[in-house]
Amino acid sequence: MSKQKRQSKLSFFALDPNCDKYINWAVALLLLVGTFTIISTNVGKTTSAPNIVPKVLIKQCMFAVCGYIAMWFMNRWFRFKWYARIEKVIIPICLVIMGTTFAFPEIGGSRAWILIGGISLQPSEFAKPLIMIICATCLYRAKKETDMLKVRGQLFMRAWISFALMFGIVFAQKDMGTLVIICFIFLSCIMIPKYVVLQRMQKVLKVLVYGAIAVAIVLFGITNIGTEIIKHTPLAHIAVRVENFKDPYTDVYGDGYQPANSLYGIASSDIHGKGIGNSTRKYGYLTQADNDYILAVLLEETGIFGLFGLVILYGMIEIRLFYYAFKTSEDMYKVILGGTGVYLFMHFFLNAGGVACLIPFTGVPLLFISSGGTSLMSIMLTMGLAQNCICAIRRREMDRLS
Template sequence: MSKQTKKGKLSFLFLDSKCDKYINWAVAILLLIGTFTIVSTNVGKTTYAPNIVSKVLFKQCVFVVCGYIAMLFMNKLFRFRWFAFFELLILPICLLILVLPFAFPEIGGSHAWIQFAGMSLQPSEFAKPLILIVCATCLYRSKKKTAMLKEKGKLFKKAWIVYVCISVIIVGQKDYGTLAIISFIFLSCIMIPKYPVLQRSQRVLKLCLYSGIVAAVVLFGITNIGTDILKNTPLAHVAVRIENFKDPYADVYGDGYQPANSLYGIASSNIIGKGIGNSTRKYGYLTQADNDYILAVLIEETGVFGLFGLVILYGIIEYRLFYYAFKTSEDMYKIILGGTGVYLFMHFFLNAGGVACLIPLTGVPLLFISSGGTSLISIMMTMGLAQNCICAIRRKEMDRYL
């Protein structure tokens, strides 16, 4: 699985030898856990689909291979100068692909998927690494065009345009969980650079963020004002999810069926879990057992120890990403590494919080664990991009001491 590089050092799965090995191993273990759990959750469907396990395993292996190829490409071949050169061609194509799901029927009340050959792809997942690359490319371009660092509104002008276009498309698709993650990724990219020209906009964005959080807590948490308003709008389904998070047992046999059974599964784990493969909630109680609620099944089978292990693996990746982000003086790399950390954290926060009914369920997958080929390929691509930056940082550090 490894090969000998020219310098005599072993590379992990043919990736660049300067990649961070802790991130590589954490990702590999998470993929193994995710693949096993996805197969396990589909055992409950064998009563009416005897070949479901082999089909799911094959599909997951295909997605893992595709994700690895995307990771390898971003790690070894991606260059910001190429993206900057072809940007005017790449961006319209990407936006056009994001619009394609409108030509297909809704799935779960959202126009976010392209369906073909019995499979579904969610193009909006690729908007997450795209917004990271666009923001980093703005800083790459500013190295040659120093006027971008002096004139207000110039540095991230193109990134703002892309973000607004993506947001409009995703709002039309009614995929608000994805929009929230993309918004936080974009916000982190804007907040990371410390240029005087950005200080005013950064203060405004901080104020808007804090005000939005306070307003959300007051309108939807402390009171029901926001929920009552949403019920009379096209966002009535969001109001239902908010009510379920506040009291998942109010309608156990209706809209609260899934969140209630998620909590039943977690509570029945008895700290140590029922044992790998012994979940009962995957047998029809959780219809999204391999996706939105896969964490509930994982906790039911492995208990708190399984959750703790998962947190450690995510924590290793987060720590190493921010370790290099703080180590480098290159803002372009800081944006990629910091944004990737936010990307990973937001998925975990929204999925785990929704499964535990601590926040409304958003339908956001648990990265590396939940089924879903598009989300897996997207995060693998992003990890390859992050490793690309880490390799550049480590080479620069070596050159400094040679």
């Protein structure tokens, strides 16, 4: 086989050359950090499962490969043109798959997982990139059907209907962390376009969002009114998490066991940490050390330097996403890039805040770091979509300059 043919085959499986290299490097480094941390956390299980480390390594590598394929596909092949044609089929299929979780047992207070042969899938994770694509596709259609920009409520009608159905399913699943993230992604997507027909709705939404945040702070933060109310509802597990956020040490050997040990691990890390692989909390103290509480183990081993490194890598991705979002005049690209930025930020905010007991714990994974194939597939797919938009923006810029 000639060198030219080999290079063409390799380039076929590579991301588009116009991708933002800073984002690619940040994603690769985060995946590397996540893989090492997951292996480190599972060392604590070797006493009961001697072969756990190689199994976890193989599993994580498979997730990474599948994630890369999802990212590559969205970067190389996704087009709003063909998606718009099949959207009426895609949305119902996704909603039905999300609804099938009710046929499976509850995990951690939520019915958000599909369990098949020891493998768990969380379909609602894919609702996050899907709602972005739906909103962007509404703007894509509006370029051809200009009447959508003249009638109030017409532009994002399909997006609102899809969001309402997703909201209902995820709320019924009692997965409040995922619900909050989907809400913020959707709100950011419909707040970005600056059309006259949207201005009234956007003003009303701003008031509602700020009002809801203020009421939540009063009911759950300043007072215990909200906590006492939901104790007597099917969402009683949320009341427990709110109480643990306020004082995780009231029930250290009960419901406060995980958050208390998370704080013990972080507090014992010092500035430089205990060293990679030297966490003590992963030895049975944190039962979800490789998933929801993986940040506590990472900080215990690497200290403030590990947190600083994570912030730099996440910050690099955020800066580059919003750089291109402000640079382009194409609203559908702005929606995808801005929505991706909110998606990434909300996961970090909810996970880090919950692990440090600064906010109630939601069970949201730390993207690229926590174990879990569904969340990794979803964010990699989203990053591929964002890179797809970045490539289109850079090509247009090169065409304009040529």
